[in-house]
Amino acid sequence: MTRARFLKFAGVALTIAVAALGLLLVIAHRSAIASVERPDPRSFDPALVARGANLARIGNCVSCHQAGGGRPYAGGYPIKTPFGTIYGSNITPHPDAGIGRWSRAAFARALLEGVGRDGSHLYPAFPYTHYAGVTDGDVDALYAFLMTRPAVRATPPANDLIPPLGFRPLLAGWKLLFFHPAPIRTDISQPAEWNRGRYLGETLAHCSACHSPRGLLQQEKRGAGAYDGGWSGGWYAPPINARSPAVRAWTPERLETYLRTGLSRHHAAAAGPMGPVTYNLARANTADVRALARYYAWRMRDAPAAGVEPPLPDRRALAQRQYPSGARLYEGACATCHESGAPMIVAGRPVLPLGTPLHEDNPRDTIQIILQGLRPPVDASGPYMPAYADAFTDKQIAEIVGYLKSRHGSGPAWKDLQKEVAKAREEGR
């Protein structure tokens, strides 16, 4: 290429780049919405506030909008993404630190379109891709609820993202690719309870934000891959569709119990990020939780266990031969609680062979439960599983996990367990 042709080529490329950036800025532009005086909390109808409180619990808002040891809705919880850390914002009605100056219209635009009051685009860690389907009445209720919370002066840390992701107009490009909200229409072939469950589950409860796989740019898989299982906070959120690995059927009744108590004696205790979900659902409207259970049990209606609940062979001798040191560690550290007749089992905790994590296609949840322990998230009375992160090395935990999978698990064998333990430690921090 001659020098002249190169310069011409570079000039064209630069022009295209500038034009693209200009176009992005045009597409990305949103006007600020004028600030208002903080609405008087007494101006909101108490019934509307109560309705909003229920919806906020179903939405599990507080999980991301409250830091450990912080005040509810005051933000600061670190959400780790492959691109860095995003901190939940302060959504109390504090006029400076929170959303006290946001009008109802500004709040609705943030919730439904992912645009802040000042016109800047919000990161999709805030799941507006789901909230886009929230009804106007429910937006009113959530606004009334949040505007009547105590105003907290607390500013979350600044986001820590790899360049150039701090440049928010780029999010307009992400939205062009992945944010195509469609209204949730009533399916008249299904009962009202199912429709209610679908509305709540697909919008505010945003279950698929954790239970669906994500693509390179963190967009959720929709359609056929939806609910195929995903990752959250160092834990694995198993598939909740026909690929559910559970070895006992998720009936609507069992799922309702699980969602309201954080414990299913046929499956597992809610662990990791699912713990707070059940903690909040335990405090939500019973009919709404029943509706969620009905809808998600329907989503799992074609799962293997929904047809035939498989026998659960105890391959103790085989596992002992394959993992002799894992067997010894199990005898000393686990057996007192996990063998039949142990106090945990008597107290209604699920027995190991039923535990869904042992039937998942990866070892992450089994490892995290051993590393971090497991405290029943709703009713903290009764026995809990202590954490073993400080007691055992990665190699020892890998041995125990191998033994458990071999003895009680199903599905493909897990590989590279020691590496998996190291990774789980790192990502669960």
Added chain:
Amino acid sequence: MIELNVNGSVARADVDPATPLLYVLRGDLGLHAAKFGCGLGQCGSCTVLLDDRPVFSCLLPVGAIGDHAVTTVEGLGTAKAPGGVQRAFLHEQAGQCGYCIPGMIARAEALLRRTTTPTEEEMRTAMAPSLCRCGTHMRILRAVRRAAVARGGGIVDPAEPVT
């Protein structure tokens, strides 16, 4: 024969590798500070240090320990020459019946080896796995604050100042 590094010296015990460390400490080595409470990792009275971390010795098979260092309260000081955390517990009279105290001391020691300037919340989180049925928690927390100050640190946002 299992060989263990306990309180800085080598100890030997002829036991099954699956035997919990607590049984070996109490039954074979005559170290009675760590207590049997529930045997299920629920109460913390058996807590000892494995290297610098707190572990439930009732749920730790001796075969898993290898050459990691085990430290019990006997290794932190004696009645005549109590260690820093022990002095703080004595000063605050943190023990009522005393059953949980060796576990509490081990847990406090582990926390202060990790950081001498924890936050109040970090301190409480670190101490939470140990239960005290007498209800002396407030005195125990005061003792931990005192021990942190004695080590040149302190709780960064103490609920009560050390006096």
